[in-house]
Amino acid sequence: MPIPGEQPDLTALPPESSPVQRRLAAQYVREARDRLTSSSGTRPAFDVELLRQYAQNRLSAGLVILLLVATIGALSSLWSGAITAIAWTIGVLIIHAAIITACKQFLKLPPSEVAVPKWRLRFILLDLFYGLAWMFILIHPVGVDETSGTFMLFVMLLVVAVSSMLSSSLPIAAVAATFPVTAAIALDFVLHGGLRNYILAAMAVTAQGYFSVLAHRLYSTTLATLQARAEKDALIGELEQAKAISDEARRRAEAANISKSRFLAQMSHELRTPLNAILGFSEVMKTEVFGEHAVPAYKEYSADIHNSGVHLLGLINEILDLSRIEAGRYELNEESVSLAGIVEDCHHLLKLRATNRGITIHEMFENDLPRLWADERAIRQICLNLLSNAIKFTPQGGEIWLKVGWTASGGQYMSVKDTGPGIPEEEIPIVLASFGQGSNSIKSAEQGAGLGLPIAKSLVDLHGGTFVLKSKLRIGTEVIVTFPPERVVAAMAPMTEHAPSITPPGEPVLTAEEKRRLSRRPLFRAGT
Incomplete structure (x- = not known):
């Protein structure tokens, strides 16, 4: 399969592979047209499928995100206060509910009615608000000691990892959900100073880069899977079309063959009738039944006519036999x-x-x-x-x-x-x-x-x-x-006679097998 976005080298193919050339050229033109009509550089069908996978991932992880928000909200109340933690939890849950609602609405739409740019922008904005909400709880102005700093870094890694996995099919949304959290944590560590905080800031930035690369790899894998599936569906469609064409051509060929065989059989019968007369009269002339010819050359001509007629009759008989065999009307006697x-x-x-x-x-x-x-x-x-x-x-x-x-x-x-x-x-x-x-x-x-x-x-x-x-x-x-x-x-086996026991004198005792052999019907065997 050619690499997406790369023009296949059609000149490198041998001249006899014109069907392959046409197929690769059609695929390249289709991909170029799709890239021009798509805002993301991929085929429009792939854009819709990627958005659907994003929505499905979000829905499948809805309960996990709900438990995560509730847990972090409860723990954050220890240093930020109950009112702030409750307000933050409610805000994040509202954003999470908006994301779930949008995903459900998107999945209900048929693929042909999806406005890809509109829905992509909506998902990106929702993920951006989701990331900003997490940023607010993590940069709460408190003294950053060893315990709180470790907790903030742990929460940041957890949020970045989960968001990167869920939004991997929409890379811009993954960046929108994770970059505000990472930037806020790293900046918070840098502003508090100290070697330990600088190391934690570097770890936060490194983790963001790692998860971004991982999300991109997941996106590339998903896109390659979609392309392979589309190529497989296209090949199946081509095979089905070719099979339909082949079946139709075979049906027509069989019908034409049967018609040909019937025509030959009919014509052979029609030709044999006058040919028999030609053979009969030429033989009479050749043998001079009614007297000698006045010109000796006529006898030679009659012999030539008869020989040619015999040859033609043999040819017609062969055609008749072949047509009967091909038409399935040759019965074995x-x-x-x-x-x-x-x-x-x-x-x-x-x-x-x-x-x-x-x-x-x-x-x-x-x-x-x-x-x-x-x-x-x-x-x-x-x-x-x-x-x-x-x-x-x-x-x-x-x-x-x-x-x-x-x-x-x-x-x-x-x-x-x-x-x-x-x-x-x-x-x-x-x-x-x-x-x-x-x-x-x-x-x-x-x-x-x-x-x-x-x-x-x-x-x-x-x-x-x-x-x-x-x-x-x-x-x-x-x-x-x-x-x-x-x-x-098979040759019939000789009949074996047994001594009489209960039967009257003079009447042989015959087994069922021997009675069957007496019927004199031919038996078959595989030879000896």
């Missing part, structure tokens, strides 16, 4: 499936493409893996997307490893690792985002829409699994998909 079997089927499906590119695919499957409770279509799409990407970006003569096995927590995993060019670390978040493509994908001859990995990751998330992509430049890329232990279907 779960059943008992074999993860290794699905990965092996996908390998056979894409083996011809890999062979044409001179790529070798290795299978590394653990034996006797139990089945998974998952959506077979989704698992197959995950594997096809990952394996297609690996074949697409692996150079000729490269290798791909397909792995299926147990995880450490009892789940199952599927891994696709290639020897392709790899992905830069800073581009991994890009390729995992919808329609995101890395630099290698842009340079590739087989460009896609950048939906394969995002769709695969989303489908894995729907199954409660994890999707991890590891890649190093010029070494290769590995994608590891894991499924939680809750989706591993």
Whole structure:
């Protein structure tokens, strides 16, 4: 937090911290404006708060001051007479009552209606009268012997200490309440002469200076506390405003995302209808079902149209799947499936493409893996997307490893690792985002829409699994998909037969657990 009254060095901040610069500049302008409009050099809100604290201190110490005045009045009657002591006590109590009344009136006012200069002057004058009243009892013309001199000094220190503490939030009032007492005592000691009286006068002046410094320190601490609290309130206000703006922006972004997903889903359905007709007619023309073309080039054009349509249909299907997932309308059709079997089927499906590119695919499957409770279509799409990407970006003569096995927590995993060019670390978040493509994908001859990995990751998330992509430049890329232990279907334990006891002959004794197993419903476990 910048020091109050000191202009912050905005040029020392880095260029990217423009919000910090604006905040510091606004704070400096606000403080300068407050200093110009305040008579005490502080912010107007601080002036009111300091006066309120002064009034609260006075009210809280009202009973203590009352007892102090009564005690000093009773003791002073021993040397000044009862009439003088009573008159002085009544006068001080009247001033004290006026201070208490003024403080109560001030605290009843709302902060917006407080005239700070008026109330500050009123409190200063009341404290001045309070200090003068104490001065009159302490300079009563009597012979200053050792006992009376010590008593006067003690009373002076007590009055100065109490007044300094109570009026610390209004330093001028503290001086007005204590300076007349100290000046009167010191002057009284000096006029009577003698080394002892000179020492007592010096002690009185020193005590006044000490308590003045202490009151100033208390005032500075109080002011710093108010400034810290105001800064904290300002920061809380800024945070709440920023949170409100962020929540509104997030709400709009979510609404826009849902609208986008619905639009894509609708458009995908609308495009697939005419596209199916294009594929059908182009295939008929390509295969020359109704006779050969008069011009051979038409057959090639028909094949190009059909291939382009197939590519476009695949793209539309990917967009449709992604939009359904993002819109929360993708429902899993779960059943008992074999993860290794699905990965092996996908390998056979894409083996011809890999062979044409001179790529070798290795299978590394653990034996006797139990089945998974998952959506077979989704698992197959995950594997096809990952394996297609690996074949697409692996150079000729490269290798791909397909792995299926147990995880450490009892789940199952599927891994696709290639020897392709790899992905830069800073581009991994890009390729995992919808329609995101890395630099290698842009340079590739087989460009896609950048939906394969995002769709695969989303489908894995729907199954409660994890999707991890590891890649190093010029070494290769590995994608590891894991499924939680809750989706591993446990093998059914064999039924145990017990010897019949009371049951009729030929009827086995079955426990409740064995009867439940006979229902033939799949059970789940965390793996072994």
